[in-house]
Amino acid sequence: MDVVDFYTGSWISDDRAAVRRVLAPDAEVEWNLDAAVDDEELVQTLHRIAVFADAVTVVSRSPADDGAALVYELTAPFGTVRMAEFLAVEGGRVTEVRQVYDVVAVDRFFPGLYDH
Amino acid sequence: MSIPEVHLVCGTRPEAVQLAPVAGAMTAAGLLRPVLVAGGPEPDAVARTLARYRLQPEISLREPAGNGHAELVGAMIHDLDRLWAGRTPSAVLVQGASITSLAAALAAHWRRIPVVHVEAGLRAESPDRPAYRDDDRRLVTQVAALHLAPTALAAMNLLDERRATGDVLVSGSTLVDAALQAAGPGRAANRRLVLAVTEHTPARVLVAGARRLIERYPDVHVRLATSEPVHLDVDRVTVTAELSHADLSRSLSEASLLITDSAGLQEAPSFGVPALLLGPVAERIEALEAGCARLIDPDIGMLVRESAHLLDSQVRRAAMVAGDNPYGDGHAARRAAQATAALLGLAVPPEPMPSRRIAPTVSGAHA
Incomplete structure (x- = not known):
């Protein structure tokens, strides 16, 4: 299993310890949610999604030499949220995570996911 | 550089x-x-x-x-x-x-x-x-x-x-720019062409409507573009397959009325052409709010009645398109x-498209 698959499999199955292990200590994290983010806030948010969602599906995966671009569907009880994620990988660890959420759908279907 | x-x-x-x-x-x-x-x-x-x-x-x-x-x-x-x-x-x-x-x-x-x-x-x-x-x-x-x-x-x-x-x-919308470029500067005078373009409405509705319109108006021509195959041999009714955007634009420049369920709605006001939008719903409502299109049920009686209402009066048609095109100014x-x-830091930002000029109320326009 490669690093990207390990990372996605870990957070989708709500294995926070595994997510922390695969993230590099100085991993850069960005997202478009209206809240500050660092690696621990990322882990906690992914945990909340994994717990709340009925299903999380990787619907698209585009590999590159140094990472991958992923598109997820996060299925909640009342609707689905699309999220794109861009990962950089180096030395067997994820060194950069950039997430783009459909924030309108997040506010609708994942209320309380993050603190404004 | x-x-x-x-x-x-x-x-x-x-x-x-x-x-x-x-x-x-x-x-x-x-x-x-x-x-x-x-x-x-x-x-x-x-x-x-x-x-x-x-x-x-x-x-x-x-x-x-x-x-x-x-x-x-x-x-x-x-x-x-x-x-x-x-x-x-x-x-x-x-x-x-x-x-x-x-x-x-x-x-x-x-x-x-x-x-x-x-x-x-x-x-x-x-x-x-x-x-x-x-x-x-x-x-x-x-x-x-x-x-x-x-x-x-x-x-x-x-x-x-x-x-x-x-x-x-x-x-x-750059769609309006493209239409104006494709049609060129000339505009036909004394237009009596009804352009009917549909993607979803059953062709039989338009064919029946076209027959009734040409029976009623001896000077009207109907150009019908539909994705369904239609075989029709009737004077003053031309049937084509789907139009390219350039052909649609040129047809609009010759038309007096557009009947559509989608295509041409945004471009028609720039050619002074009012539109009848075949429902039941409209995805782009600006034309309805601006008055340059009317939403009608996609049935033959309604289509003929509303078309005749506009074909009978140049004033009514002109009133619908007297304001600016809400979708673009070219x-x-x-x-x-x-x-x-x-x-990219190479120019000053442009001014936005000016707010739409509202058409003056024309007495009796909707009579």
Whole structure:
């Protein structure tokens, strides 16, 4: 299993310890949610999604030499949220995570996911 | 100093139609070098469409392999990322909400290339009509640095989604620019052509309506374009397959009335042509609010009655289109080119499309 698959499999199955292990200590994290983010806030948010969602599906995966671009569907009880994620990988660890959420759908279907 | 290269990604004919005028405007302004990229499911159709505007794709990507929306998006992100790893543009322009525009926007964002979204802010969903394409539209919105909204309503949608005011420009629709370019300057006088263009309405409704109209009006011609095969041998009724955008534009320049369920609605007011929009619902409501289109039930009686109401009175037709076209004033491409140059620090931002001039009330216009 490669690093990207390990990372996605870990957070989708709500294995926070595994997510922390695969993230590099100085991993850069960005997202478009209206809240500050660092690696621990990322882990906690992914945990909340994994717990709340009925299903999380990787619907698209585009590999590159140094990472991958992923598109997820996060299925909640009342609707689905699309999220794109861009990962950089180096030395067997994820060194950069950039997430783009459909924030309108997040506010609708994942209320309380993050603190404004 | 070399001129920055900007990539305009076209995956389908409509994208090519709407990005062609922007490429032309960029070339004319001389601040940016537009590079047309055919990178989606219809590369040959894109090339043919661009050729109508004397343009051609400089880069053609392979047709993406895969089944279904997600696989195609993934394949296209991969291909565009490989392209931009070796040839990185200063900005990427995408149009609308196709698979291509979503993939190109995400691939550009991945490479931290600024994304300019043409025809931004359209939203189709309502509580009783969830629209999956809005998911794609909103995701493109999230990664775009500049949103070129065709109308004030589209801009409001973007502001409702917390986009910064300074990142949103009401540019007008480049579809109107393309139509005016394709039709040329001439306009037919004493027009008695009814243009009926439908994608979803059953052709039998239009055929029956056309028969009744030519029986009633000996000087009226009907041009019927439908995706369904129709065999009809009736004087003064011409049946064609689907029209290209250039042919649609030229037909509008000769028409006195448009009957449509979608196509031509945005362009018709620029040619002084009122429209009857076949329901039951309208996705683009600006024309209804502006008064240049009326929503009618798609049945034969209603179609003939409303058509006759307008064909009987030049005043009624003129009253409907006396205001400005709510979808554009023919300068959207110039604004798009200037706004992109401004994003890259090469120009001042353009003024938005002026607010629409409201048509004066005409006594008896709706009598």
